[in-house]
Amino acid sequence: MKPAPFEYLRPRTLHEAIAALAHDDAKILAGGQSLVPMMNFRLVSPERLVDINGLSDLATISETGGSLRIGALVRHAQAARDPLLARHLPVVAETMAHVAHVAIRNRGTIGGSLVHADPSAEWPLLVRLLDGVLELLGPDGQRAVAPEDFFIAPLVTDLAEDEVLTGVLLPVPDPDMGMAFDEVSLRAGDFAMVACGANVMLDDGRIASARLAFGGLGDVPLRMEAVEAALVGQTPDAIAGIVADCAEGLDPNEDMHASVAYRRRLAPVLARRVLERAAGRAGGRT
Amino acid sequence: MIDITLTVNGEEMTGRAESRMLASDFLRDVLGLTGTHVGCEHGVCGACTIRLNGTTARSCLLFAAQLEGAEIVTVEGLGSPRKMHSIQEAFRRHHALQCGFCTPGFLMTVAEILETETLETDAEIREALSGNLCRCTGYEHIVRAVRDLVNERDGVAA
Numbered sequence: 001m002k003p004a005p006f007e008y009l010r011p012r013t014l015h016e017a018i019a020a021l022a023h024d025d026a027k028i029l030a031g032g033q034s035l036v037p038m039m040n041f042r043l044v045s046p047e048r049l050v051d052i053n054g055l056s057d058l059a060t061i062s063e064t065g066g067s068l069r070i071g072a073l074v075r076h077a078q079a080a081r082d083p084l085l086a087r088h089l090p091v092v093a094e095t096m097a098h099v100a101h102v103a104i105r106n107r108g109t110i111g112g113s114l115v116h117a118d119p120s121a122e123w124p125l126l127v128r129l130l131d132g133v134l135e136l137l138g139p140d141g142q143r144a145v146a147p148e149d150f151f152i153a154p155l156v157t158d159l160a161e162d163e164v165l166t167g168v169l170l171p172v173p174d175p176d177m178g179m180a181f182d183e184v185s186l187r188a189g190d191f192a193m194v195a196c197g198a199n200v201m202l203d204d205g206r207i208a209s210a211r212l213a214f215g216g217l218g219d220v221p222l223r224m225e226a227v228e229a230a231l232v233g234q235t236p237d238a239i240a241g242i243v244a245d246c247a248e249g250l251d252p253n254e255d256m257h258a259s260v261a262y263r264r265r266l267a268p269v270l271a272r273r274v275l276e277r278a279a280g281r282a283g284g285r286t
Numbered sequence: 287m288i289d290i291t292l293t294v295n296g297e298e299m300t301g302r303a304e305s306r307m308l309a310s311d312f313l314r315d316v317l318g319l320t321g322t323h324v325g326c327e328h329g330v331c332g333a334c335t336i337r338l339n340g341t342t343a344r345s346c347l348l349f350a351a352q353l354e355g356a357e358i359v360t361v362e363g364l365g366s367p368r369k370m371h372s373i374q375e376a377f378r379r380h381h382a383l384q385c386g387f388c389t390p391g392f393l394m395t396v397a398e399i400l401e402t403e404t405l406e407t408d409a410e411i412r413e414a415l416s417g418n419l420c421r422c423t424g425y426e427h428i429v430r431a432v433r434d435l436v437n438e439r440d441g442v443a444a
Contacts, residue, residue, distance in 0.1 A: 001327040001328075002306065002308070002327075003308075005304065005305070005306050006305055007305065008288065008305035008349065008351050032348065032349075033329060033347055036347040036349075037347065040327050040346070049305070051351075051352065053352065077341070101332070101416055101417020101418075102342060102399060103332065103335050103344050103417055104417065106343055107338075107343045107344070107347065107348075187416055188412075188413040188416040189416045
């Protein structure tokens with residue numbers, strides 16, 4: 001229950017951090033809420049830890065050309081009470097209430113959640129739902145990656161070993177768009193068995209466009225494009241019928257907390273709840 | 287070894303630690319502050335909860351080296367046996383501890399949520415405390431103690 005020895009480095013700049021990653025077995029230490037338990041269990045034993053907690057430029061949230069940029073070092077608790085996010089993307093605060101517990105939300109970072117890529121984690125799902133763009137910086141410069149390309153498998157992403165995730169860009173949505181998030185877990189703050197987020201735009205009482213995404217139902221966050229297409233042109237009271245079979249053909253994992261059958265059962269229940277809530281919040285021409 | 291200078295409960299302290307030493311072990315074994323308890327050592331039980339620069343953190347998920355320059359409050363900073371903090375008084379009044387192992391973590395969490403959460407219902411209190419485990423399962427009394435503290439804070443008659 002104690003980590004193996006490692007070399008501890010505390011870079012003062014992002015460039016120093018990237019230089020410090022030029023090593024066979026280096027890991028970035030941000031919030032440490034997933035990495036440190038894994039080190040304590042010796043599931044991972046990196047030879048070098050690069051502590052980026054001092055890089056305060058990465059801990060900011062700003063508005064830039066129609067998007068909000070959330071720095072990788074922003075903590076869940078900071079995102080939950082940020083006024084810019086509250087104004088443009090209130091679904092973020094709604095989602096943060098489900099991320100672990102108070103002390104972990106105070107410490108855990110958005111970047112850490114994204115690069116850890118747990119299939120049931122909230123941030124990968126949010127970034128998929130909201131069409132975010134992940135910004136990576138490496139020795140050869142910066143690149144931007146879409147979530148559908150970034151998340152490859154459970155705990156596996158497109159991030160190279162010498163790259164740092166510096167932040168994520170989330171487009172500011174139409175103010176009339178309704179958004180919602182919910183999940184089912186054993187206790188408040190536990191890992192989600194299934195998590196679900198949705199966006200809805202209404203036009204004259206009918207669904208003009210919809211987004212539906214799930215966490216916990218596959219290896220990576222899943223966007224349900226067939227359901228989204230079927231919702232267009234319908235009224236919100238048709239949601240329950242349209243989502244009823246949405247888990248057919250999905251192959252969720254089974255674990256001690258939930259069977260495959262139970263996860264498939266949760267999917268339409270959550271989809272209905274979240275889509276109806278999003279439709280209720282849509283401020284369109286109803 | 288790494289030299290660490292930090293402020294603990296308002297007092298400047300120094301110590302040396304290997305890079306792999308957890309903050310929880312540093313507080314207990316190097317600084318001698320054994321009020322912070324070590325339960326699960328993987329961030330689940332909450333017994334090692336401290337305040338780090340104003341907000342709660344699991345000290346078993348921090349390395350001692352990360353405490354350089356930090357402001358730490360441990361349970362020893364809340365009160366003393368002769369002069370208990372109002373949270374400790376409420377726990378005593380409501381018998382909100384049995385074996386007492388989880389209590390330091392609960393006290394530190396309660397100190398924060400009384401500042402940050404509305405806690406209007408007992409369900410909200412339970413949710414805010416969900417990151418702290420009591421193996422004696424004495425939650426009912428803990429919730430009563432926190433309810434009392436919230437009523438006191440909000441000027442509501444019990």
